[in-house]
Amino acid sequence: MEQASPLTFTPDMFMRNFAEAEPGLTRKGAIEESNRCLYCYDAPCIKACPTSINIPSFIKRIATDNLKGSAQTIMDSNPVGASCARVCPTEELCEGACVLNDASAPIQIGLLQRYATDWAISSGVQLFKAGVPNGKKAAVIGGGPAGLSAARELARAGFQVVIYEAKQLAGGLDTHGIVSFRLPQSISLWEVEQVEKLGVEIRTGMKVGVDISVEELKAGYDAIVLAAGMGYVPPLGIEGEKLSGVYDAIELVETTKTGIPTLELMGRRVAVIGAGNTAIDAATCSVRLGAANVKMVYRRTRTEMTAYDFEYEFAKQEGVEFSWLTLPKRIVGDELGNVAGLECVQMKLTGETGPDGRLAPMPVEGSEFILPVDAVVVAIGQKRRIDLIEALGLEHHRGVVKIDGATGRTSDPQIYAAGDIVFGSGAGEAMVVSAAQQGKDAAYAIVKQMSGHQDSVVGSAV
């Protein structure tokens, strides 16, 4: 990767630094790895996958040169299976459950999944087709992983489906919010295209409650799936947030997804506030944008950080530094209104457990210091979509839509919800793969409600 010696960030550097970092498997590599799979019965990897992909089956299909069948097996269970092949925390899910973990080494399920879906992408083959029209109409609010999954399963069941997407491109965080060197946008857009090929109409640039009224929506569709995710990063609530050089982590990543970003981090010293996966993404993104130094500032320790281990390792490899037990107090500006530093206070763990089960940090009196930085990236979570939820008249708890756990049905029987919009505060972060499953579950619940029988959607392969 290019480091920060030149003064301008060139298109060449962008192409190099933001190209997918991990190479895919070669054909030989895929054959060898797939042949290593034991083809377990009642396999633990399937149970560890939130979308229950039949992993031994898709791997056996790779081993027997049936890549279409392999991709179909993956995408049948997970409509965003190509993205998940890249962003799933596999060591905590399928690969973590692989029986070979202690015996030798777990099967590289994520890489094999990527191999099969990459084949599907490059071959252009259509994997699924729409169901026989059942005369029902469904609207999906939000075209991210949950919305796409719901839409696809509804389309396969014969629904006429329209997705209302606020942005200009569907795909949600897969398209806009995950750094390109982990997940190129083309992968997510292929998944969007697969859903569109089933006749799902995606109306982009459409905000519900702004561009289409809630009444219109409720009157026009038999069922609605709310999968609008979350918003940008909420304010820190400290002095200096309006200074030039303070960035929203999600916006920062988003600007790198469609072209060369206009923001200038070349040679800058960057502090990233937060320690989740988005914070890591923002930090590595800053490194690749040419920042001279990137520090992650977190008020707790490594043990409490919510980012996955592999994310943390990746950040370390990229040269990101970590300031543990450091609480930002104030962003210091210069006379021109630019960021000049970040005032912090040292923290210590009290030994007492907070309501979330993690050790509570306390400031160390008189330990204030100023971290000299030129830019601050805020990554302390995402805003809830309270306005939209209330416009739809749904019950919620601090912006988390209340649903029936099994069906995803909200307080309004016409509306189901899935994805980040129903994700409550707790350990870890909402995963793409969980959102996909929730979208599927909502679709199946709608199918069941509409058809009045027990069968879940029966998908048909081409």
Place this chain on the structure above:
Amino acid sequence: MADLSIDFAGIKSPNPFWLASAPPTNTGYQVQRAFEAGWGGAVWKTLGEPVINTSSRFAAVHFGGQRVAGFNNIELITDRPLEVNLKEIYETKKRFPNNTIIASLMVEPKQEKWHEIVKRVEAVGVDGLELNFGCPHGMAERGMGAASGQQPDLVQAQTTWVKEVATTPVIVKLTPNITDITVVARHAVKGGADAISLINTINSLAGVDIHSWNTIPNVGGQGAHGGYCGPAVKPIALSMVAECARDRAVDVPISGIGGISTWQDVVEFMLMGSTGIQVCTAVMHHGFRIVEEMIDGLNNYLDEKGLASVMELIGKSVPKYSNWGDLDLNYKVVARINEDNCINCNKCHIACEDASHQCIDMLTNAEGKAILQVREEDCVGCNLCSIVCPADGAIDMVALDSGAAPMTWNQRNQVISGLNGSYSEVEVG
């Protein structure tokens, strides 16, 4: 270090590792390279009237990502003039006097033809002769190779003709493409063979290309059966060696051939009655240097077992090989799963459930951990679970005391016939 040298029907060889008559022994250059690498002997690629070979000759069977589980060829005997081969044999023997060179021979089944070639090859100093009655393709269509090897009388007659003039030991190489290999082996012995070697290759078609629909291999779109060898044929070869080894009428040394790739294979063949062994496919796959690993492994094994000479292995397992009718019907083993080593892939469960006797249960123990458990009263001791189990030490086949005295099928029938006082059933093989 144990003594690896062998005495094979009077032929002294520095070790039991010989190259089989095949492409690796085509020329003096190759055989000399082989001897430098450590091979104790070589059976020169079959001499006879030079042939024209086809282009595209070999094919292999790859399995589960493993290359060359089996190997198939449609190459014939030497395509070089006899004089050239004889000259190179002479030169090679002169350079490597301690290594064994056997001339493999194949001529029309005529007494004068055999007399002529035997005299010519013995004149250049070979240590022995191997009569190729096994090649299954091409030569068989000309009445030689397997075509004569499948006719016991012809095997006997040709062996007799060779013995009429031979001064060196005569090894008869047998084809496996026959119902009972011991019949031909006995005829070879009746003809005066000093030893037998087996097996030659097995009739085979390596595959069909599912895209072009051509055979594998093919010669300009047309295919023909070839000879199969390599690791996949080892069990077939081993059983044929065992049948000959335990046949009292086949009282000559055996050179074991068929899928030998490692020192462990060598030990197995020797335990089952081979005095020496021959290798081809492993060299085709890896080159002559593979013998270094075989020699070293065999040496360490013999030391570990406290054996001074490799000859001490010969035939030690033969008495343990008999007929089904001699197996103890009261012997009982059951599968036992060791939870500590089990990795919970559940392959034993599904194999037993779908293909055996449905006696492995998927349970949850008191701590909530998934476990697999054998219902021993329903287990027939088939071994299937332990075969499919990928985890070391997870399944043991444990012998149980059935409380009953050993009773074979043959003994049982004797008892029954004794009770009836009438006729007895014949031995079941």
